[in-house]
Amino acid sequence: xxxxxxxxxxxxxxxxxxxxxxxxxxxxxxxxxxxxxxxxxxxxxxxxxxxxxxxxxxxxxxxxxxxxxxxxxxxxxxxxxxxxxxxxxxxxxxxxxxxxxxxxxxxxxxxxxxxxxxxxxxxxxxxxxxxxxxxxxxxxxxxxxxxxxxxxxxxxxxxxxxxxxxxxxxxxxxxxxxxxxxxxxxxxxxxxxxxxxxxxxxxxxxxxxxxxxxxxxxxxxxxxxxxx
Amino acid sequence: xxxxxxxxxxxxxxxxxxxxxxxxxxxxxxxxxxxxxxxxxxxxxxxxxxxxxxxxxxxxxxxxxxxxxxxxxxxxxxxxxxxxxxxxxxxxxxxxxxxxxxxxxxxxxxxxxxxxxxxxxxxxxxxxxxxxxxxxxxxxxxxxxxxxxxxxxxxxxxxxxxxxxxxxxxxxxxxxxxxxxxxxxxxxxxxxxxxxxxxxxxxxxxxxxxxxxxxxxxxxxxxxxxxxxxxxxxxxxxxxxxxxxxxxxxxxxxxxxxxxxxxxxxxxxxxxxxxxxxxxxxxxxxxxxxxxxxxxxxxxxxxxxxxxxxxxxxxxxxxxxxxxxxxxxxxxxxxxxxxxxxxxxxxxxxxxxx
Numbered sequence: 418x419x420x421x422x423x424x425x426x427x428x429x430x431x432x433x434x435x436x437x438x439x440x441x442x443x444x445x446x447x448x449x450x451x452x453x454x455x456x457x458x459x460x461x462x463x464x465x466x467x468x469x470x471x472x473x474x475x476x477x478x479x480x481x482x483x484x485x486x487x488x489x490x491x492x493x494x495x496x497x498x499x500x501x502x503x504x505x506x507x508x509x510x511x512x513x514x515x516x517x518x519x520x521x522x523x524x525x526x527x528x529x530x531x532x533x534x535x536x537x538x539x540x541x542x543x544x545x546x547x548x549x550x551x552x553x554x555x556x557x558x559x560x561x562x563x564x565x566x567x568x569x570x571x572x573x574x575x576x577x578x579x580x581x582x583x584x585x586x587x588x589x590x591x592x593x594x595x596x597x598x599x600x601x602x603x604x605x606x607x608x609x610x611x612x613x614x615x616x617x618x619x620x621x622x623x624x625x626x627x628x629x630x631x632x633x634x635x636x637x638x639x640x641x642x643x644x645x
Numbered sequence: 646x647x648x649x650x651x652x653x654x655x656x657x658x659x660x661x662x663x664x665x666x667x668x669x670x671x672x673x674x675x676x677x678x679x680x681x682x683x684x685x686x687x688x689x690x691x692x693x694x695x696x697x698x699x700x701x702x703x704x705x706x707x708x709x710x711x712x713x714x715x716x717x718x719x720x721x722x723x724x725x726x727x728x729x730x731x732x733x734x735x736x737x738x739x740x741x742x743x744x745x746x747x748x749x750x751x752x753x754x755x756x757x758x759x760x761x762x763x764x765x766x767x768x769x770x771x772x773x774x775x776x777x778x779x780x781x782x783x784x785x786x787x788x789x790x791x792x793x794x795x796x797x798x799x800x801x802x803x804x805x806x807x808x809x810x811x812x813x814x815x816x817x818x819x820x821x822x823x824x825x826x827x828x829x830x831x832x833x834x835x836x837x838x839x840x841x842x843x844x845x846x847x848x849x850x851x852x853x854x855x856x857x858x859x860x861x862x863x864x865x866x867x868x869x870x871x872x873x874x875x876x877x878x879x880x881x882x883x884x885x886x887x888x889x890x891x892x893x894x895x896x897x898x899x900x901x902x903x904x905x906x907x908x909x910x911x912x913x914x915x916x917x918x919x920x921x922x923x924x925x926x927x928x929x930x931x932x933x934x935x936x937x938x939x940x941x942x943x944x945x946x947x948x949x950x951x952x953x954x955x956x957x958x959x960x961x962x963x964x965x966x967x968x969x970x971x972x973x974x975x976x977x978x979x980x981x982x983x984x985x986x987x988x989x990x991x992x993x994x995x996x997x998x999x
Contacts, residue, residue, distance in 0.1 A: 545730035547717040548690050549793050550747030555718075559743075563734050 423620060429596055430604035431624060437512055437587075437600055438580035441519035442527070442573050449527035450562070450569065456528070457535040475525040483589025486518055490590075514591035515598045519583045523576035530575060530640070534568020535561065571640035578632035582625065601625055646703040646797065646829045648672065652688055653697040661685070661695075661853040667831075669846030671823050673861070674833045676850035682833045683727075685850070686801045689831070690724050691717035702797055721748075723790035725803045729782040731774035737785050738770040744793025752794050763821050764788045780811040784818060791828070798830045804839065812839075819843055820997050841865060841880050841919050842996045866965040868949040868956040877956060878921035879966040880996065885914045893938065900962025904938040905993050917997035922956060925968035926989040929978055939990035941966070945982055948975065955980075959988055 423431065456468055474482055490497040490508045500506040508514035538561070546556045562569070584602040591598040593607060605621045608614035651664035661681045674682045687693035689700055691707065691714070700708040702722065707715045723744060731740050741761070745751060752760075761767055764784045774782060783803055790798055803819075804812045816839065823830065823843050834840055840847060840861065847864050849857040857870050864870055866879040883896035883903060894908040896916060903918065910916065932940060943966060947958035955975040959966040968988060980986070 539730070541726065541728065541730050542732060544692050544717070545724070545726060546732070546743070547692070548720070548722065548724045549744035549789070550718050550721070551743075552716075552718050555747070560732060566734075 423624070424617070426595060427604065427617065427621060427624075430599055430601050430621070433512060433596070433598075434581050434600040437515045437519055438577050440513070440516040441523065441580050442577045444516065445520040445524050445527055445576070446569075446573060449524060449531055449572065452524075452528045453531035453535055453565075454557075454561075457532045471528050472525045474522050479522060479583065479585030480589050482522060483518060483586035486514075486521070486586065486590040490514070490517065508591070510591055510594060510598065512591075512597055515587045515600060518586040518590045519580040522583050522586050523580045526576045526579055527572040530568045530572025531565060532568075534565040534572075537568075538564040567639055571636045574632050574636035574639060578629055578636065581628055581632070601628075646670075647701075648689075648703075648797065648829070648831065649699065649701040650685065650689065651699045652685065652695045654684070654688070654693075654695040656684075659853060663850065663853060663855045665848045665855050665858055667846050667848060667858070669844070669860070670827065671830045671832060671844050672846045672848060673840040673844035674831060674850060675835065675837075675840055675847050677835055680850045681853040682835075682850055683801055686724065686799050686831070686833055690722050690799055691715060691720050692724075705796075718747075721793070721796045722799055723793045723795035723797075724799045724801060725783075725786050725790045727802045727805050729774075729786040731777075731782055731785055731789070733774050735773075736770065737766065737772050737774070737777070740774065740785055741766065741770075741788050741792055744789055744795075748792075748794045750794055752792055757792060760788050760791050763825065764818055778811075779807050780814050783807060783811075783815050787815075787818065787822070791822070791826075795828070798828055800830060800832045802833050802835070804834075804836070812836075816842060824997075837865075837878075838996070841878070842917065863965060866958075866967045868947055868958045868967055877967045877969060878919050878924075879964065880917060880919050881964050882915055882917050885910050885912050885916060887912060898962075898964060900964035900966075901941050903990070903993055905995060908995065916995055919994040919996045920966060920990060921992070921994065922967045922969035924991040924993075925959075925966060926991065927957060927968055927970060927974075927978065927980070928987045928989055931987050932989060935989065937989045937991060939993065941988045941990065943986055943988050945980060945984045945986060947982060948980055950975075959986070961988065 452471060456464060488494055492498065492501065492509055497508060508517055542560055543556055546560045551559065582602055587598060587600060588603055593599055593603045599607065601621055601624065605618045608617040608621065647666060647668045649666045652661050654661040659681065661684055674685060676682050684693060688695050688698065688708065694714060695708065695710065697710050698708055706713055707720055732743065764787060766784060766788055769777065769781060769785065777785065787803065804815055807815065820842060832843055844861045847859060847861055848855055857864060861880050866877065868877065881898050883898040885908060886895040886897040886902065888894050888907065892907050893904045896903045896905060896918065908916065941961050943959040943961040945957055946960050949956045950972060953972050955970055955972050957968045957970060957980060959968060966988060
């Protein structure tokens with residue numbers, strides 16, 4: 418279907434978008450769960466600061482996030498240079514860099530959804546599990562995370578949908594390279610820059626709208642299906 | 646198995662400062678709402694760490710400030726909470742086996758079948774908690790706690806959230822449990838009928854302090870017990886002696902015989918009966934031609950005026966009884982300690998059958 422509607426280059430952008438978003442969400446998920454556990458369950462000094470820092474990518478201009486990534490993970494950045502020398506890992510001009518940028522931008526969305534789900538679960542259930550012999554790790558795996566699962570899944574879907582639309586951070590950090598870092602929004606932008614590219618841009622827009630609708634609806638459906 | 650509890654803890658204006666030791670198999674923690682009963686359970690279970698205190702079960706020290714604190718998951722004390730706290734994402738069967746899977750010593754298949762049998766859970770195993778009624782939830786919570794093979798069962802008002810009909814549906818299960826297993830239990834309640842049916846020993850708690858403690862037979866019938874102790878009434882264990890041709894059943898107890906309407910239990914069965922203070926009338930001479938089936942010769946042990954009525958402590962053989970009469974009647978009869986009287990029993994409540 419797609420091959421009939423989209424050109425091979427456009428299909429590449431679509432597949433790359435899905436790939437970048439999937440990797441971004443999957444890589445950020447474990448960290449999002451840990452962070453949500455930390456802020457939902459513990460009152461510690463500096464909790465407010467941690468919460469603000471987590472939410473920062475949500476409110477910062479994506480271009481700024483992309484620039485900061487470039488400074489830290491770029492070829493001459495402290496982390497970027499070290500990764501390249503030690504492991505031969507490079508984020509700049511690579512689709513993995515696009516995934517890193519997307520992961521960072523959508524991280525707060527995941528943390529927020531998981532945290533809300535954790536806070537909505539009855540702490541008494543954990544107590545009951547304790548008296549029945551379940552230790553911390555045991556309770557996390559059998560009570561806490563299963564009860565938060567709808568929140569985890571809906572957070573992941575929302576983050577995935579948001580990641581499909583990420584533009585500023587990606588183009589700043591890893592540039593606009595067809596077949597490597599050119600995701601759907603970057604392809605739309607590139608099409609608009611070229612003379613007579615409106616039709617291509619319109620086609621890609623339609624694809625973006627359909628994808629967004631599908632994933633946002635799915636996220637809402639899962640969020641509503643809570644245990645009990 | 647003994648339970649030793651000593652706690653000092655402050656929460657805002659509320660001060661918990663109490664100590665008790667009990668060796669009863671079923672001990673009732675009795676007291677009004679807000680007396681601190683649930684806090685005591687939480688401290689014993691390890692869900693609350695007292696500022697100061699010592700808790701030992703069967704000689705094993707679980708809490709001893711400031712050094713010793715065994716975490717709840719290592720205490721092997723199962724709690725049945727008032728709100729059941731079933732895991733909503735698991736079927737009843739997985740709820741039941743949650744503690745069992747984690748128990749160091751596992752109940753065998755026969756025992757699992759037995760618990761499922763006595764609690765009537767066979768038909769519920771595939772259901773989810775939100776499909777259960779309140780009474781069913783209470784039964785599952787009880788079964789889940791039992792199958793964890795705890796060293797002691799802590800019941801925190803397990804029936805308080807149920808209406809009267811549901812309560813009377815669950816009580817027989819608890820009774821069977823108290824009768825058929827030798828698991829020690831601490832039963833928190835503010836319902837005297839539950840306590841009279843189940844408990845061997847009572848610890849009365851008020852405003853964070855222990856105000857009275859003793860065997861259920863003594864304390865519930867003691868006119869000298871402090872205010873706050875449950876409404877007075879004798880509790881006595883009797884044995885089914887004979888089923889008479891006239892439809893009555895003879896119950897023998899230490900002090901005589903009680904006749905009750907036919908009780909479908911074989912001779913030799915132990916039953917527990919309650920004689921409420923309001924249900925005992927006093928007569929100076931043995932009444933004849935009277936509809937009451939039971940007239941017990943007693944001696945007066947003590948007389949205690951309380952407001953406009955009088956509580957009369959009676960001895961009937963080795964059994965302590967109590968009668969509540971009006972002050973006017975006490976004056977008219979000129980009752981005195983040591984006097985021989987006849988207690989006319991208006992009603993006998995069979996609290997526990999078998």
